[in-house]
Amino acid sequence: MNIRTEIKEIESLIIDWRRDFHQYPELSFEEHRTSALIGDELRSMGLEPRMNVGKTGVTADLKFGDGPVIGLRADMDALPIQETSGLDFMSKHDGVMHACGHDGHMAMLLGTAKALTQKENSYKGTIRFIFQPAEEGQGGARYMIKDGCLDGVNEIYGIHVWNYQPVGEVGVKDGPVLAAADMFKIKIKGKGGHGAAPQGTVDSIVVASHLVQALQTIVSRNTNPLESTVVTIGKINGGHNFNIIAEEVTLSGTARAYTEENRTLIKTRMADIIDGVAKTYNAEILFDYEDGYPPTINHSEPAARVLKAAEEVVGEKAGMPYLSMGGEDFSYYLQKIPGCFFFVGSAPNKQKLFETPHHCSHFTMDEQALLVGPSIYLNLVDNILGN
Numbered sequence: 165m166n167i168r169t170e171i172k173e174i175e176s177l178i179i180d181w182r183r184d185f186h187q188y189p190e191l192s193f194e195e196h197r198t199s200a201l202i203g204d205e206l207r208s209m210g211l212e213p214r215m216n217v218g219k220t221g222v223t224a225d226l227k228f229g230d231g232p233v234i235g236l237r238a239d240m241d242a243l244p245i246q247e248t249s250g251l252d253f254m255s256k257h258d259g260v261m262h263a264c265g266h267d268g269h270m271a272m273l274l275g276t277a278k279a280l281t282q283k284e285n286s287y288k289g290t291i292r293f294i295f296q297p298a299e300e301g302q303g304g305a306r307y308m309i310k311d312g313c314l315d316g317v318n319e320i321y322g323i324h325v326w327n328y329q330p331v332g333e334v335g336v337k338d339g340p341v342l343a344a345a346d347m348f349k350i351k352i353k354g355k356g357g358h359g360a361a362p363q364g365t366v367d368s369i370v371v372a373s374h375l376v377q378a379l380q381t382i383v384s385r386n387t388n389p390l391e392s393t394v395v396t397i398g399k400i401n402g403g404h405n406f407n408i409i410a411e412e413v414t415l416s417g418t419a420r421a422y423t424e425e426n427r428t429l430i431k432t433r434m435a436d437i438i439d440g441v442a443k444t445y446n447a448e449i450l451f452d453y454e455d456g457y458p459p460t461i462n463h464s465e466p467a468a469r470v471l472k473a474a475e476e477v478v479g480e481k482a483g484m485p486y487l488s489m490g491g492e493d494f495s496y497y498l499q500k501i502p503g504c505f506f507f508v509g510s511a512p513n514k515q516k517l518f519e520t521p522h523h524c525s526h527f528t529m530d531e532q533a534l535l536v537g538p539s540i541y542l543n544l545v546d547n548i549l550g551n
């Protein structure tokens with residue numbers, strides 16, 4: 165690997181930042197200590213950070229004269245998980261943990277800022293460092309955009325560490341890389357009664373059973389098999405006792421798709437199936453579908469630029485076509501301006517790639533990944549803003 169020397173020189177600083185963030189994780193829109201620390205660090209580099217962007221976000225511009233403006237984004241929030249990793253820099257906040265690697269994202273972006281602020285005036289353009297709160301479900305990106313974080317920005321880039329691949333691999337792909345992540349709730353209203361006298365009742369559990377099966381046919385029978393989609397019912401609630409016919413059952417789940425067309429198809433088919441099942445069983449069914457993050461769709465030219473910058477670091481191990489049905493609110497930026505979201509392999513154990521998945525209580529990463537990301541960023545900045 166060709167880790168940039170500017171980054172090697174500050175390796176311990178980057179790792180210290182990550183471990184500090186890791187010990188003091190904060191939930192979405194509560195990143196107060198986190199943003200204060202980021203602000204202090206950026207000021208110590210000679211930058212003038214803008215605080216409280218998108219509630220608890222921070223941005224800072226590094227200007228090198230006239231030229232394009234490149235946005236580099238890191239997310240800041242942690243998850244409501246009790247850490248069990250056993251690391252000596254475990255979370256000191258009960259029930260809160262950086263279990264997705266956002267601590268690493270912030271450390272990588274600070275490292276990039278540190279390296280770039282030490283450079284002579286050798287670029288034509290501006291780098292905007294964007295520290296965004298609330299990626300985990302609340303769509304902090306939208307608040308950042310509303311507060312002007314993209315104003316004047318020509319292109320935006322973002323990294324996610326990726327524990328399903330080893331250090332030394334980088335996932336870069338043109339087009340969709342993460343899915344739309346929608347939620348839905350279904351409430352079946354039947355008519356309860358005695359378990360031994362079903363006549364005259366509407367058994368919500370029978371309706372729910374049919375519905376779960378029928379909804380699975382959307383992915384298997386309605387969507388194009390060459391285009392990935394998912395419909396998952398993750399929760400069912402209903403019933404009181406073994407001898408009572410349940411009056412009400414609620415179900416909730418998630419739908420995933422890489423395109424708006426498939427997203428609409430799933431939504432429409434769900435409504436039709438629910439309608440049909442309600443008629444079949446004479447039940448009333450309420451359907452509430454909530455759009456989550458849109459699909460994350462990379463733009464061609466920025467993706468090609470990342471690929472080149474990544475190849476300069478990891479050679480042919482760049483451009484692995486990683487795809488996931490997970491969701492990311494980086495998608496909101498990509499709806500506004502061109503950009504690319506890419507994945508930096510960070511699996512702590514090369515032999516057991518799925519042993520420490522994201523969002524698990526023993527999540528940890530190979531911290532060498534934290535040198536790969538900033539090296540790619542430096543190459544990217546060299547290639548775009550270099551003379």
Ligand code: NI
Nearest residue numbers: 264265266324
């Ligand atoms: Ni994440």
